[in-house]
Amino acid sequence: MTMTRRVGLVICPDFDFMGLAVTSPFMVANRYAGEAAYDVHVLSERGGPIRAGLGVEVTSEPLADSPPFDTLLVAAGITIPQTSPDFAARLRAAAGAARRVAGLCLGAFTLADAGLLDGRRATTHWHFAPQFRARYPACHLDIDKIYVVDGPFWTSAGMSAAIDLAVAMIERDHGRDLAHKVARGLVMERRRAGGQAQHSxxxxxxxxxxxxxxxxxxxxxxxxxxxxxxxxxxxxxxxxxxxxxxxxxxxxxxxxxxxxxxxxxxxxxxxxxxxxxxxxxxxxxxxxxxxxxxxxxxxxxxxxxxxxxxxxxxxxxx
The missing domain is CATH 1.10.10.60 (Homeodomain-like)
Structure with a gap:
């Protein structure tokens, strides 16, 4: 491995702290790879401190001022996020320069607000399926999967499913052996394929x-x-x-x-x-x-x- 892939995690206001956990597989991959396979950044619409749902603030870089990312991840909170037109435009621009883009749990709403999921398959948390279908009829929602991949767009169900999604990304980038080491390092009971139902x-x-x-x-x-x-x-x-x-x-x-x-x-x-x-x-x-x-x-x-x-x-x- 010689190429370092830039990963940007975009957090929305009132984001859930579980969303930050998606960065762990990439950092663990660096350890087992013995080099910087991934360069992870925390981003937001305008940068600066972003307040999580539980009140703690996290420092972030501005999305618009960042160089292109290989992988762009979007994390929201435990309620449907509000996406401003300006944020949607910034996200579309950043997504256009990225190799792949993922909406984690309710982050799928943010991608859909930006028009990035029209005509594509996607998933989100099962509890919010009716609202998602009503708001985005052009998206083909598959609520019986823990994560869905449609071309360069990835979406996951509940926040814990984002870990499975990230490990799957690592496998695609660097193969099964490194992905297996990462899963063991994270003490995952088992690696779940995207086709697994949300209800276990x-x-x-x-x-x-x-x-x-x-x-x-x-x-x-x-x-x-x-x-x-x-x-x-x-x-x-x-x-x-x-x-x-x-x-x-x-x-x-x-x-x-x-x-x-x-x-x-x-x-x-x-x-x-x-x-x-x-x-x-x-x-x-x-x-x-x-x-x-x-x-x-x-x-x-x-x-x-x-x-x-x-x-x-x-x-x-x-």
């Missing part, structure tokens, strides 16, 4: 104790195994009866139903992001056969695996 089954279960969390993690890592109640109870070091009672108390569902949900989530991701034969997807996700997986999808989502694959469209090209 693992999070929905919301187990309170390490014992049940460990069982769920074991199940997700070993979906091809039978994963009977007896096998999971052994992982928890409990009798099947004790385990079933505790599992239901913490997750609100049975072990068998939880395993099916994890398998459906894994299968859906493979259907959307790979071209594995559907029979092989069924085996990888732990379903006995293709027909059993089809019935599970119909029961849970009202649609068959083939329709999910067809709806995913062509795979993104790195």
């Amino acid at each position: 089954a693992f999070l929905e279960f919301d187990a309170r104790t390490d014992r049940i969390q460990a069982v769920l993690a074991y199940a997700r890592r070993n979906l091809r195994l039978p994963l009977t109640t007896e096998a999971l109870a052994a992982v928890a070091c409990l009798s099947p009866r004790q385990f079933t009672r505790l599992f239901r108390a913490e997750t609100g569902t049975s072990p068998a139903k939880a395993v099916e949900t994890l398998r459906l989530e894994a299968a859906r991701l493979m259907l959307e992001q790979s071209r594995l034969p559907i029979e092989e997807v069924a085996q990888e996700a732990g379903f006995a056969n293709r027909e059993r997986m089809r019935r599970s999808f119909l029961r849970a989502h009202g649609e068959v695996p083939r329709r999910i694959r067809n709806g995913a469209g062509p795979l993104a090209v790195p």
Whole structure:
């Protein structure tokens, strides 16, 4: 690596501090690369101190006075940002000189206000999907993804998804090995591909104790195994009866139903992001056969695996 890529994070007034976390993957990449792969700057419309939503001020450089950036990221707060015509014009000019531009969470509203997402696919936080669709009918909103890439424009869902987006950018720039090192350095539980749904089954279960969390993690890592109640109870070091009672108390569902949900989530991701034969997807996700997986999808989502694959469209090209 010999080229240093300039990265500019544009923060809006009342921005959420989580938005600053997107700079961490680039800084960690510099450490593992052993050189300045990225030169990161914090920007705002006019520069100077910008007040975050929690009241702390962050010093920023003016967007208009900065040299061109390779990558431009836009972070907002936890409410829909207000984009002035002047800011929209500055952002359009800066975006025109950048190789790629990203709207992080509600930062997608700022890009759309600047007219940068017209005719493109994008995503944003699921809670604000109705407002986004109403305000920007020319943008094709895909709310079931944690991040979306359409040409030079990237958008992410909630703020934590911006970390996944940044690691994906690093992989495109420098390859899988460096991206993997960055993910490990950030202690990410796993790298999430952009096609993953915003709602995680693992999070929905919301187990309170390490014992049940460990069982769920074991199940997700070993979906091809039978994963009977007896096998999971052994992982928890409990009798099947004790385990079933505790599992239901913490997750609100049975072990068998939880395993099916994890398998459906894994299968859906493979259907959307790979071209594995559907029979092989069924085996990888732990379903006995293709027909059993089809019935599970119909029961849970009202649609068959083939329709999910067809709806995913062509795979993104790195």
